[in-house]
Amino acid sequence: xxxxxxxxxxxxxxxxxxxxxxxxxxxxxxxxxxxxxxxxxxxxxxxxxxxxxxxxxxxxxxxxxxxxxxxxxxxxxxxxxxxxxxxxxxxxxxxxxxxxxxxxxxxxxxxxxxxxxxxxxxxxxxxxxxxxxxxxxxxxxxxxxxxxxxxxxxxxxxxxxxxxxxxxxxxxxxxxxxxxxxxxxxxxxxxxxxxxxxxxxxxxxxxxxxxxxxxxxxxxxxxxxxxxxxxxxxxxxxxxxxxxxxxxxxxxxxxxxxxxxxxxxxxxxxxxxxxxxxxxxxxxxxxxxxxxxxxxxxxxxxxxxxxxxxxxxxxxxxxxxxxxxxxxxxxxxxxxxxxxxxxxxxxxxxxxxxxxxxxxxxxxxxxxxxxxxxxxxxxxxxxxxxxxxxxxxxxxxxxxxxxxxxxxxxxxxxxxxxxxxxxxxxxxxxxxxxxxxxxxxxxxxxxxxxxxxxxxxxxxxxxxxxxxxxxxxx
Numbered sequence: 001x002x003x004x005x006x007x008x009x010x011x012x013x014x015x016x017x018x019x020x021x022x023x024x025x026x027x028x029x030x031x032x033x034x035x036x037x038x039x040x041x042x043x044x045x046x047x048x049x050x051x052x053x054x055x056x057x058x059x060x061x062x063x064x065x066x067x068x069x070x071x072x073x074x075x076x077x078x079x080x081x082x083x084x085x086x087x088x089x090x091x092x093x094x095x096x097x098x099x100x101x102x103x104x105x106x107x108x109x110x111x112x113x114x115x116x117x118x119x120x121x122x123x124x125x126x127x128x129x130x131x132x133x134x135x136x137x138x139x140x141x142x143x144x145x146x147x148x149x150x151x152x153x154x155x156x157x158x159x160x161x162x163x164x165x166x167x168x169x170x171x172x173x174x175x176x177x178x179x180x181x182x183x184x185x186x187x188x189x190x191x192x193x194x195x196x197x198x199x200x201x202x203x204x205x206x207x208x209x210x211x212x213x214x215x216x217x218x219x220x221x222x223x224x225x226x227x228x229x230x231x232x233x234x235x236x237x238x239x240x241x242x243x244x245x246x247x248x249x250x251x252x253x254x255x256x257x258x259x260x261x262x263x264x265x266x267x268x269x270x271x272x273x274x275x276x277x278x279x280x281x282x283x284x285x286x287x288x289x290x291x292x293x294x295x296x297x298x299x300x301x302x303x304x305x306x307x308x309x310x311x312x313x314x315x316x317x318x319x320x321x322x323x324x325x326x327x328x329x330x331x332x333x334x335x336x337x338x339x340x341x342x343x344x345x346x347x348x349x350x351x352x353x354x355x356x357x358x359x360x361x362x363x364x365x366x367x368x369x370x371x372x373x374x375x376x377x378x379x380x381x382x383x384x385x386x387x388x389x390x391x392x393x394x395x396x397x398x399x400x401x402x403x404x405x406x407x408x409x410x411x412x413x414x415x416x417x418x419x420x421x422x423x424x425x426x427x428x429x430x431x432x433x434x435x436x437x438x439x440x441x442x443x444x445x446x447x448x449x450x451x452x453x454x455x456x457x458x459x460x461x462x463x464x465x466x467x468x469x470x471x472x473x474x
Contacts, residue, residue, distance in 0.1 A: 131160045131193075132455050134448060135232035138167030139202035139219040140239020142437050146175040148238065151444020153184050156193050158445065161452050163188075164232050166197045166223040197222060202239050205437060209242030212250065220244055224251040227430045234451040236422065238435030238444070245283050248428040255463055260284045261427030262295045263366070263434060264302060265373055269357035276354060277303055278317075278362045281369035281423060289332040292316070292363050293340070297466055298426040299361035300343040305457040307360065315349030315359035317368060323348065329365065337363075422447030424454060426463070431455055 136152055138145045145167050152163045165172065176185045188194035200217035203209075212221055220239060224247045226232040237244050245261055254261060264279035279295050280287070296314050303312035316333055318326045323334050325348065337345045349362050354372070364372070422443070425432040433451045435443055 131162055132234070132452060133162045133164060133226075133232045134451050135164045135166060135223040135226040135235045136444075136448075137202065137219045137223045137235070137237035137239055137244075138165045138172060139199065140237040140244075141435065141439050142205070142238075143440060144202070144238065145172050146179050147440040148444055149176060149185070150179065150181060151439075151441035152194065152448070153181060153188060154441055155445045155448040156188055159449055159452055161448060162192070163194045163448075164197055164223075164226055165194060166199045166219050166226070168201070169196050169198045172196060197226070199223075203243035205240050207240060207243065209240065209246040212243050212247045218243075218247075220247045221251065224248060224430075224432075227432075228252045233455045234431035234433065236433045236435060236444075236447050236451055238422075238437060238439040238447075241282060241434045244432065244434055245425060245428075248425060248430065248432050252428055252430040255427055255429055255466060257466055258294055258298070258427040260287075260291050260294070261425050262291075262298060263369075263423045264299060264426050265369075265423035267355060267376060269355050271357045274309070274357060274360070275307070276357070276359055276362055277307070278354065278364070278369055278372065279426065280364065280366040281373045282366045283425070284366040285370075286367070287329065287365040289329060289336050292329070292333045292365070293336045294427070295363045296337055296340070296343060296345075296361065298463065299363060301462050301466070302424065302426060302459065303360045305459050305462055306453055309360045311344050312360035313344050313346040313358070315346050315353070315362045317354070317362050317364035317372075318348035318350065321348050321350060333363075422450055424450065429460075431460060 136148065138148050138152075141148055149165065149172060152165055155161060156163060173182070173185075176182050185194070189196070199219040199222040200215060202219045203211050203215070212218060215221070220237050220243055223232075223235050223237065224244075227235050228251050235248075241263065245263075248261065260280075261283055262280035263283045264277050265281045266275040267278050269276050277299050279299050280291075284291060296316075300312050300314060303309045314337065316330065316337055318330050318334075320326070323338070324331075326334070330348075334348065338347075346359055349359050351372075353359065354362055422433040422435040422439075425434055431451060431454045433447050433454075435447045439447070
C-alpha cells in the first residue's frame with residue numbers, strides 16, 4: 001500500500017463520518033444523546049485516522065530498509081484502523097437506538113396517534129378513565145381465536161377495558177394452551193377482567209351476510225346481543241364485515257334517519273397527529289346521493305368527538321376539484337353537501353388530496369372506498385422495499401442504514417394498517433369496530449383502543465342527536 005493511498009484513507013474516513021453525523025442531526029427527532037454519540041464516533045474516527053497515518057509513516061520509514069516486511073506491517077495496522085472505524089459506526093448505531101427509545105415524543109390522545117402503544121401512555125389512560133366492557137367476536141378472523149385472544153389479553157393490561165370473549169370455549173382454551181397463554185387467561189378471569197362466553201361457529205368469510213339470520217348462536221350474534229342487552233358498551237370483530245353489519249342492523253338497529261350504515265376508516269396524512277376519516281370503505285357498494293350526505297353527517301360528528309377537530313372539513317371524493325366534474329352520483333351529492341349548513345363542506349377531493357391533510361372527512365361510495373383502503377394497505381410495504389433497495393452497499397451503506405433504521409420504522413408504523421386496527425361502523429345504534437380479516441394481536445390492541453376512545457368520547461350520544469336534523473326527517 002503506497003503512501004498516497006494511506007493519506008487518502010486518512011482524509012476520507014473522518015469526512016464520511018462527519019457527513020453522516022450532519023445528516024442525522026438534520027433528520028432525527030433526538031437531541032443531546034445523539035450529539036454525544038456523534039462526538040464519540042468522530043473521536044473514534046480520528047483515532048482510526050491517526051492509526052492509518054501511523055501506518056503510512058511506518059511504510060515510508062521502512063521502505064528504505066525492507067519494503068516487503070514494512071508493507072505487511074502497514075497492512076496489519078491499516079486493518080486495525082478499519083476495525084476501529086467499524087467500532088465507531090457501531091457506537092453511532094447503538095446510540096441512535098438508545099436515543100429513539102429515550103426521547104421519542106409521546107402523543108397522549110390515543111386516536112391522534114394510534115400507533116403509539118407505550119406502557120406509559122396506557123397507564124395514564126388507565127388512571128384517567130373508567131374501565132369499560134367490550135364484547136369481542138373471538139372466532140372471527142383468518143387466524144382466530146389465538147391471536148385475537150392474545151391481543152385481548154394485551155389490551156386488558158394496557159387499556160382501561162374488560163373483555164367478554166365470545167367463542168367456542170373448548171377451542172379457545174386449547175388454543176391458549178398452544179400459545180402459552182393459559183396462566184395469563186386464568187389470571188384475568190380470576191381478576192374479573194375477562195369473561196369467556198360460549199357460542200357457535202363464526203360466519204365464514206365466504207358466506208353471505210344474511211347467514212346471521214339463520215344462525216342465532218354465531219359468535220358475532222352472541223357478541224352483538226351483549227351490546228343490545230347493555231352487558232357491553234362496544235363490540236369488535238375481525239370476521240366477515242358484511243355479517244357484522246347485518247348483525248348490527250338486525251340486533252341493535254340503525255340510528256333513526258340513517259338509511260345505510262357506513263364503515264369509516266382512519267387514513268394517515270402528512271400530519272401524523274391528524275388522520276383523515278374516509279367513509280364508506282366497503283359497507284355499501286351502490287349508493288344514492290342521500291347516503292353520501294348521511295355519511296358526511298356521521299363523519300362530521302365522529303371527527304368532532306373522537307378526533308377532537310373543532311370544525312372538520314368535509315370533502316367529496318371525485319376526479320376533479322371543479323363542481324361540474326364526476327359522474328351522476330358525484331354531481332347530485334355535491335349539490336346536497338354544498339347546501340348543508342351543519343358542517344363545513346370543502347368541495348371535491350381528488351385522490352391525491354386524500355392524504356394531504358386538507359380534509360378531515362372524505363365521503364365516497366363503498367366500492368371506491370374499499371379499493372382506496374386496500375391500495376393504501378400495500379403502500380407501506382412497497383415503500384419500505386424501495387427504500388431498502390436504494391440504500392448504498394458495503395460498509396458505508398451499513399452505517400447509513402443504522403442511521404435510517406428508526407426513521408424507516410416510524411414510516412412503517414404510520415402506513416401499516418395493523419397499527420390502526422379497525423374501522424368504526426357508523427350509523428348503527430351502538431359502537432361497533434370492524435377489524436381486518438388478517439388481524440393479529442397488534443391490530444386487536446389498536447382496534448380495542450379505538451372502541452374505548454369512541455365510548456369515552458360519548459360518540460353515541462351525539463350521533464343520536466342527528467335525528468333532530470330536519471334533513472333526516474324530511
